[in-house]
Amino acid sequence: MRSNRIGLLFVAPFLLPFLIFVVYPLLRSVWFSLHKWDLLGTEKAFVGVGNYRLLAADPFFWSALRNTLLFTFMAVPALVITGLALALVLERPLRLYAGLRAVFFASSVFSVSVVTLIWQVVLDPRRGLLAKAVEVDVLSNRWLAMPAIVVTTVWWGVGFPMVLFLAGLQQIPRAVYEAAQLDHASRWAVLRRITLPALARTTLLVVVMEFIMQFQIFGQVLLLTGGGPSSSTRVLVMYLYESAFRDWQLGYASAVANLLFIAMAVASFFQLRLGAPREAT
Amino acid sequence: MADLVLTDVEKHYGDVAALRGVSLDVESGDFVAFVGPSGCGKSTLLRSIAGLESITSGEIRIGGERADLKAPGDRGVAMVFQAFALYPHMTARENLAFGLRNIGLPKDEIARRIGEAARILKIEPLLERRPGAMSGGQRQRIAIGRAIVKEPKLFLFDEPLSSLDAALRVEMRSEIVRLHQRLGSTMVYVTHDQVEAMTMATHIVVLNAGRVEQVGTPLELYRSPCNVFVARFLGSPPMNVLPAEVEKNGGARAELRAADATIAVDRAIPVGTRLFVGVRPEDLHLADDGPFRGEVQVVERLGHRSLVHLSRGDQTLVAECPGDVPVHVGEQIAVAPRERSFHLFDEAGLAIGGG
Amino acid sequence: MGKKLRPVPVEVIAITLVAVLWMLPMLWITALSLQPNRALLRATPLIPTQVTGENYARLFAVSEVPRWLLNSAIVALAITLLTLILSSLAGYAFARIAFPGRKAVFALVMAGMMIPEQALLLPWHEMFASTHLHNTHAALVLPRISGAFGVFLMTQFFKGIPREIEEAAELDNAGRFRTFITIMLPLARPALTTLGIFTFLGAWNDFFWPMVSATRTEMYTITIGLASLQGNFAQSEGLGFLMATVIFASLPVIVLYVIFQRHIVRGVAGGLGA
Numbered sequence: 001m002r003s004n005r006i007g008l009l010f011v012a013p014f015l016l017p018f019l020i021f022v023v024y025p026l027l028r029s030v031w032f033s034l035h036k037w038d039l040l041g042t043e044k045a046f047v048g049v050g051n052y053r054l055l056a057a058d059p060f061f062w063s064a065l066r067n068t069l070l071f072t073f074m075a076v077p078a079l080v081i082t083g084l085a086l087a088l089v090l091e092r093p094l095r096l097y098a099g100l101r102a103v104f105f106a107s108s109v110f111s112v113s114v115v116t117l118i119w120q121v122v123l124d125p126r127r128g129l130l131a132k133a134v135e136v137d138v139l140s141n142r143w144l145a146m147p148a149i150v151v152t153t154v155w156w157g158v159g160f161p162m163v164l165f166l167a168g169l170q171q172i173p174r175a176v177y178e179a180a181q182l183d184h185a186s187r188w189a190v191l192r193r194i195t196l197p198a199l200a201r202t203t204l205l206v207v208v209m210e211f212i213m214q215f216q217i218f219g220q221v222l223l224l225t226g227g228g229p230s231s232s233t234r235v236l237v238m239y240l241y242e243s244a245f246r247d248w249q250l251g252y253a254s255a256v257a258n259l260l261f262i263a264m265a266v267a268s269f270f271q272l273r274l275g276a277p278r279e280a281t
Numbered sequence: 282m283a284d285l286v287l288t289d290v291e292k293h294y295g296d297v298a299a300l301r302g303v304s305l306d307v308e309s310g311d312f313v314a315f316v317g318p319s320g321c322g323k324s325t326l327l328r329s330i331a332g333l334e335s336i337t338s339g340e341i342r343i344g345g346e347r348a349d350l351k352a353p354g355d356r357g358v359a360m361v362f363q364a365f366a367l368y369p370h371m372t373a374r375e376n377l378a379f380g381l382r383n384i385g386l387p388k389d390e391i392a393r394r395i396g397e398a399a400r401i402l403k404i405e406p407l408l409e410r411r412p413g414a415m416s417g418g419q420r421q422r423i424a425i426g427r428a429i430v431k432e433p434k435l436f437l438f439d440e441p442l443s444s445l446d447a448a449l450r451v452e453m454r455s456e457i458v459r460l461h462q463r464l465g466s467t468m469v470y471v472t473h474d475q476v477e478a479m480t481m482a483t484h485i486v487v488l489n490a491g492r493v494e495q496v497g498t499p500l501e502l503y504r505s506p507c508n509v510f511v512a513r514f515l516g517s518p519p520m521n522v523l524p525a526e527v528e529k530n531g532g533a534r535a536e537l538r539a540a541d542a543t544i545a546v547d548r549a550i551p552v553g554t555r556l557f558v559g560v561r562p563e564d565l566h567l568a569d570d571g572p573f574r575g576e577v578q579v580v581e582r583l584g585h586r587s588l589v590h591l592s593r594g595d596q597t598l599v600a601e602c603p604g605d606v607p608v609h610v611g612e613q614i615a616v617a618p619r620e621r622s623f624h625l626f627d628e629a630g631l632a633i634g635g636g
Numbered sequence: 637m638g639k640k641l642r643p644v645p646v647e648v649i650a651i652t653l654v655a656v657l658w659m660l661p662m663l664w665i666t667a668l669s670l671q672p673n674r675a676l677l678r679a680t681p682l683i684p685t686q687v688t689g690e691n692y693a694r695l696f697a698v699s700e701v702p703r704w705l706l707n708s709a710i711v712a713l714a715i716t717l718l719t720l721i722l723s724s725l726a727g728y729a730f731a732r733i734a735f736p737g738r739k740a741v742f743a744l745v746m747a748g749m750m751i752p753e754q755a756l757l758l759p760w761h762e763m764f765a766s767t768h769l770h771n772t773h774a775a776l777v778l779p780r781i782s783g784a785f786g787v788f789l790m791t792q793f794f795k796g797i798p799r800e801i802e803e804a805a806e807l808d809n810a811g812r813f814r815t816f817i818t819i820m821l822p823l824a825r826p827a828l829t830t831l832g833i834f835t836f837l838g839a840w841n842d843f844f845w846p847m848v849s850a851t852r853t854e855m856y857t858i859t860i861g862l863a864s865l866q867g868n869f870a871q872s873e874g875l876g877f878l879m880a881t882v883i884f885a886s887l888p889v890i891v892l893y894v895i896f897q898r899h900i901v902r903g904v905a906g907g908l909g910a
Contacts, residue, residue, distance in 0.1 A: 006812050007735025014726035014787060015741070021782035022748045025759030032758060089651050096648065100655045102897055107662075109889045109900070111841035113862035117882050120866060121668070122661050127680045127875065129664055155658070160904060167905035216752055219843045223866050237754055244758055245848065254758050261755035268750035333803050354809030366800035370822040379818070380808030427804075 026261075032254035051255035061256070063231060064239035067146070068215060071235060074150045075214045080206055082154055083161025088195070090162075091169050101166070105159030112156075112219030119152040120224060145225050145233050152220055157213070161206045168202030169195070201274070208271045212264055236260060283344025283357070283434035283467060284309040285330065290339035292325055292491075299325045301491040303339070307484070312461045312468045314482035316475055316514070322491040324439060327471045331360050331437050344434050354383075359428035360437040364444055365420045367412040373423045374408040377430050391430075398429040401463065418449045425460070438470040442477065454481060475515050479503070487511050509557060509630035518562050518588060520624065521598050525558040527551065540596040542572035546623055548633075556633070557626040562588065564622035565600035567608070571617030573598055577610050591616070669879035676875045691880035700853060701881055704861035705888075707850075711776045711857060712839035718781040719835045720828055727790025728816055732802065742791070748784035753844060761848055771855040776846050780839060786831050793827035794820060830903040833896050840889060858885045 036047045055061050086104055090097045107115065122129045125137040138144045172195065180190050218237035221227060227234035227242075236256065244253035285307040292300040300322050307313050315323040328334040330341060332353030341349040348356045367376050374395060381391045399405045402422045412420050421441065428436055438457075442450045458481050461468055472478055478485050479499045487494040487502065487510070495507045499515075506512035506520075513519040525539035527550045535550040536543055539558050550556070565573070567589075575591035575598065582605060589600045589608060600616045608614055625633045664682050669691055671684045695701050729735060730742050756779070764775045797820065805815045821828075846860045856864065862885055865878060893900065 004733050004735045007729040007733030007738065010725045010729035010733065010812075010816070011735070011741065014722040014782075015745075017722070017778065017782040018745060018748060018784070021760065021779045022751060022756060022784070023744070025756040025763070026751060028759040028762075029755055032762075089647065094648075096652070100651060101901075103655045103659055105897075105901060106890075106893060107658075109837055109841075109893045110886055111859040111862070111889075112843050113859050113866070114882055114886050117862060117866060117878070118661050118665055121665060121875070121879070127676070129661065129680075129682075131680075155661070163901050163904045216754065218754075219863075223863055240754055241844075244761075250758055250762070257755045257758060261752060264752045264755075265750045272750075331803075331807060333806065353803075353806050358807070360804070360807050362800045362804060364798060364800055366798065366804040368801065368804070368819055379805075379810070383809040383814065427808075 029254045029257055029261075032251050033258050035251045037251035037254075038248055047251070051252050052259075054252065055255050055259070060231075060234075061239065064234050064236045067231075067233060068217070068235040068237075071146060071149065071217055071233075072211060072214045074147065075153050075217075076207060076210045078150055078154050079158055079161050079210050079214070080203065082158050083206070084165050084199070084203070086158065086162045087165030087169060088191070091166060101162070104162055107156050108159035110156070113223060115152060115156045116220055116223035119148075119155070123148060139225050140229050142229050142232050145229060149217075149220050149224055149233060152224065153214070153217070156220075161210060164202060164206050164209075165199065168199050172198045205271065205274050208267060208274060212267045212271065215264065215267075216260070285435060285467060285469065286340075286342040287326075287330075288340040288342075290326070290329060290341065291337045292322075292329060292334060293337045298491050300329070300336070303488075303491075303493055305486060305493065305496065307467060307469065309344075309467055310465050312458075312470065312481060312483045314478035314485050315469065315471045315488055316473065316478040316485060317488035317494075318514070319473060320490075321488040323471045323473075323488045325491075326488065327360075327437055327439055327469060330356075330435070330469065331358055332356055354380075357434035358437055359431040359433035359435075360439065361424050361428050361441045363440045365412070365424040365441075367420060367423055367427070369412050372409050372411055373404065373415075373426070376412070376423060377408075377427050380427070380431055394430040394432070395426075398426040401429065401460070402426050417445050418453065421445060421449075421453055425457070429460075429464070434467065436466055436468040438468065440471055440473065442472075443474075457481065475517065479515065485515075487514060489514075505632065506624065507632050509559070509626050512559050512624055512626070512632075516561060518599050518601070520559045520561045521565070522557050522559045522626070523596055523598075525556055527554045527556070540573060540575075540593050540598070542574070544572055544618070544623070546625065547621070548625070555628050557628075557630065559624035559626065560618050560622055562599045562601035564619045565598065565616045566619070567600070567602060567606060567614060568617035569615055571615035573617070574613065574615045577608050577612045577614055580606065580608060580610065589614070589616075665879040666883060668876055669883050671876050673874055673876045680875070688876075691876045692884065694877055695880055695884055699881065700856070700861065701858070701884065703854060704856050704858040705885065707773070707855060708840055708857040708859065709888075710773055711846075712836050714773070714777045715780045715839040716832050716836045718777070719783065719786050720832055722781060723786030723790045723831060724821060724824060724828065725816070726787045727792075728794050728820055730787065730791040731794035732799075733812065745784045745787055748782075749788060757845060757848060760845065764849060770849050771852045773855075775849045776842075776857065779845060780842065786835065789831050790824065790827060793824055797823055829896075830899055833892065833899055834903060837889060837892065837900075861885075 033051050034046060034048055036045045036050065038044070086101075090101050090104075120139070121127075123138045125131060125135065136144065138148045176194060176198075177190065180194055185193070216237055217235050218241065221233050221235050221238050222241070225233045227238055237260070240253050240256040240260065243249050243256060285305070287303055287305040290300055290303040291298065303322075303326060315326060317323050325334060329336045330343075330348075332348070332351065336349055339349070340347065343356055343358065368379065371379065377395045377398065378391050381394065386394075395408070399408060402425060404419070404422050404426055407415060407419055407423065412423065415423070424441070441457075442453055445453060454477060457470075470477075470482060482499060484496060485499055485502050486496050489510050495502055495511045502511060503515050506515065509522055513522060523539040525537040527535050527537050528543070529536040530550060530552050533547060533549055534545055535548055536545050537550075537556070537558060544558070546558075573591075573593070575593035575596075577589060577591050578597070579588075579590040581588040581590075586604065587602050587606045589602060589606060591598050591600070591614060598616065627633050660682075667682055667684050668676060668680060670687050670689070672686055672688050672690065675686055726745075730738065730745075760779050764770050769775045801819060801823075802815060805819050810818065840857075841859055842857070843859055843863070846857050847863065850856055850860055853861075853864070862882065865881065
């Protein structure tokens with residue numbers, strides 16, 4: 001018989017960095033969060049759950065959470081609905097549509113700095129693409145900054161939900177549509193009674209995945225508004241970033257990071273539960 | 282070429298026994314078929330011989346050498362898999378050469394062996410092709426070629442024809458038999474198809490629930506099955522088996538009653554004994570005065586023969602008649618057995634000699 | 637055949653218009669990158685009145701962009717190569733070798749997929765700070781080869797390869813490692829391609845960690861370099877130059893996308909999405 005222990009040898013090259021750069025840091029992060037830990041090295045004291053208590057009483061934290069949720073609740077539906085609409089229209093096997101699908105997906109491959117540079121120029125009040133039509137400085141406007149970030153995000157990331165919906169649409173058997181045609185169903189009836197219900201599972205999965213991604217928004221805010229105007233776009237990850245690398249409060253920032261981790265882990269768990277049975281269908 | 286000896290081979294998966302005390306002698310040069318219903322352990326037994334499964338206890342000897350402790354590659358066996366298991370990214374030649382390179386055979390020896398196998402199997406034109414560009418039958422030949430070039434002591438076949446279509450299956454069947462005759466190697470062949478076993482093998486091993494039910498030549502097994510299971514497993518349509526009771530015992534002759542018919546057997550059995558009587562469909566023929574009467578349920582007309590299903594109460598009999606038969610569904614008919622064509626089994630299903 | 641749904645022309649025209657609008661920002665900045673910076677102070681038209689290549693020429697002459705691109709290439713290629721090696725090795729073992737503790741280790745690795753990078757970033761920062769490894773390529777590469785996703789993908793893939801093929805190799809006297817190299821890896825080419833593309837794109841576009849770790853401009857990746865240029869275009873005369881930088885910096889991913897578009901889309905729809 002072959003010895004199975006050799007399996008450990010195959011796994012070891014991955015497991016080593018995994019333990020060093022994932023498992024250990026995770027424990028370390030918990031450790032940090034229980035300390036008042038100044039990254040500049042002057043101060044390190046055990047404070048127990050003190051950082052979490054501070055966090056609960058910190059209005060900036062709550063405001064960051066509120067901004068994050070505000071962004072998420074705008075961006076996720078926008079992404080899901082736009083992605084679904086594009087998928088429904090572009091599903092048909094036309095050569096032109098294959099090209100258009102490629103166009104809508106293309107921006108997904110850019111980095112956040114490319115995307116934000118483009119949109120910063122587009123939204124520029126003096127020389128931007130919309131400068132003649134809109135005379136406001138969108139990114140410095142308390143009410144328009146966040147929607148502008150949402151628009152940027154949708155432009156950047158709509159390809160992902162679109163492709164998932166296209167995949168979901170392809171799983172609907174042709175015969176169902178043919179049966180509906182024999183039943184004299186109108187296009188609208190087919191969409192409402194057949195297509196959309198068949199996409200229910202995909203939609204739920206897309207919503208959860210987008211929630212996980214968008215909740216972690218950081219780059220667009222940092223590069224487009226820097227959290228402003230007057231903190232109206234300061235989101236959680238940005239708050240974490242500033243606590244750690246501007247204020248150098250490692251313990252406090254770790255507490256934020258750990259809360260974020262728990263929230264994301266719960267959502268991911270939900271996603272895995274959703275994703276698993278989907279493979280069977 | 283070598284013989285294969287299994288002694289008390291057991292294989293357990295946790296509490297489940299897949300093989301229970303399998304002992305077997307396969308002589309050098311034999312073509313042995315393992316048959317049995319799915320889950321009977323025939324594949325497990327073959328894979329245990331190959332070394333792809335470890336056995337829980339017992340001993341496997343190939344050519345006199347203890348094999349069950351060796352690695353699969355060191356046992357001197359070659360295997361042809363059900364789905365062929367060719368390496369899809371290699372040409373046929375590379376497929377054949379892979380195992381030979383791994384044991385460090387010199388290049389010219391590898392070339393010689395591949396050349397010879399290719400000639401035997403007529404696969405020379407395929408050697409530079411990949412499996413993806415071949416038909417099922419061609420892949421089958423490459424898979425057999427991969428076994429031949431190893432010049433193994435023992436060939437193992439794991440249902441190798443089940444992924445081919447019906448016509449090709451018949452063709453490959455005789456091709457494998459010819460190959461066996463030409464190479465004279467010991468071959469072990471797993472199949473669930475009793476026709477394959479009957480037509481190809483020199484010996485058949487019938488397995489059921491992890492046990493060997495009976496071993497013998499195809500005709501031995503067909504003529505004298507040792508129990509009801511073997512009797513019904515070999516032969517298509519299967520043997521008719523009816524519960525019966527002895528009514529009279531007259532010295533060397535007994536009369537029994539089965540399915541409302543009285544039949545006589547040349548054997549002394551105490552009155553009142555309950556047993557099973559078996560008769561093969563081809564041993565029944567239409568006869569107005571036959572002992573088995575019943576209503577025709579179905580007639581399957583196959584051209585060269587017809588299968589007549591008749592029922593009497595809750596008993597059903599199948600009679601196989603040559604050519605066409607002038608009977609209709611719903612008609613009352615009678616069938617009679619040929620002389621001395623009965624198989625008798627005791628209440629536990631074990632054969633007690635023919636009658 | 638019955639009647640096929642005939643495309644409604646209005647619909648086709650409408651969605652094509654939307655797509656053109658969608659591309660407008662890209663088309664526009666391409667146009668900007670081809671115009672002289674001085675002209676752009678007056679107007680920023682979609683259709684250039686004057687066309688010049690000087691913005692691109694200056695890119696090589698004066699900027700740090702080539703250096704940043706080189707950093708990105710080194711880092712992204714190293715991450716991709718290492719990820720492919722480590723993921724396929726581990727994935728094969730998880731899929732096919734019943735080594736002691738396999739289930740527990742696999743569960744641990746899968747749980748690793750749920751961890752957002754922000755939760756690990758501060759400890760990484762401290763680790764590399766205390767070993768004085770910030771502002772090195774290694775600091776950008778090492779944390780990125782610990783991702784569990786590749787292992788997941790390769791495990792799934794290897795599970796799908798028929799066991800018989802491996803058993804045939806076993807009977808052909810091939811050991812585990814030889815089987816892995818000569819049989820399993822060649823069979824895994826489609827999965828490795830998909831994983832390679834996504835790993836490369838992810839590494840190339842990586843933002844948060846490189847921004848934290850690479851603080852010296854000569855160690856910037858292109859993604860961080862571009863981020864550092866934000867905000868100073870409005871007052872500067874270098875709008876065309878900046879846009880040329882954006883376009884040039886995006887060329888590698890654009891080329892990759894054009895070549896591997898099918899792979900990428902299929903990857904999102906299949907392995908990565910669900």
